[in-house]
Amino acid sequence: MTNQIPRYGEQVMKADVIFSEEWPEYAEVHGTPVWGNATRYNHIQGLVTAQGVETDSALLAILAEVAPALLKPIMTSGALHKAAVQALDPVEGTATSVRLERIDKAVKRRNRVVHDKLNVVVMVEMDPRSGPDKRYPSLGRSEHAYLGGEPVTEESLLSDLAVQQDGTRAAVQILVDLHC
Structure with missing residues (x-):
């Protein structure tokens, strides 16, 4: 048996984050999910x-x-x-x-x-002055x-x-x- 290092470190990865990595076309259309740290x-x-x-x-x-x-x-x-x-x-x-x-x-x-x-x-929380360009x-x-x-x-x-x-x-x- 070989020792493996966890790809994502010592945490549980959300399946939809891995899904968007594995299927780039999905991420292009829907964006990459942003989840907080649930460790x-x-x-x-x-x-x-x-x-x-x-x-x-x-x-x-x-x-x-x-x-x-x-x-x-x-x-x-x-x-x-x-x-x-x-x-x-x-x-x-x-x-x-x-x-x-x-x-x-x-x-x-x-x-x-x-x-x-x-x-x-x-x-x-976005600055209210920030529009679609998100400059603020x-x-x-x-x-x-x-x-x-x-x-x-x-x-x-x-x-x-x-x-x-x-x-x-x-x-x-x-x-x-x-x-x-």
Whole structure:
């Protein structure tokens, strides 16, 4: 195996930027897309995803102990959670039911972060005197992030990560309870 250096550096490249590079005629007609730097957002998305996988691992361990018949070769996070609820059949208000609610919240938030499209849009404020010739410099540039069309911040993604960590902790606590 050879080591490769990432062509675009350590960041996720938007497909439409690569598309315009690969098909110059498209870029001539439509222009090259200008996207902001989403590296930090992508990094947090990756952490949310990886933490969700840890929750799934704990749920698989729970199911392997209490209801191996419910396990299937491929299961989504939602299906794992649903199977765990079915297998544990918790009484409302108990520690197990509260923990399963925390896991449910984590699964839903993770799905949003993982499956919704992230865009970091560059907004350039032009001098009002600037016409089509753009002879006057821009007044400023700002980046705005959107996840699934809704505004998102690094802080809100870090909050999603905290929810994932709480979901993993809840799943591990259930697993510990099964052994005590």
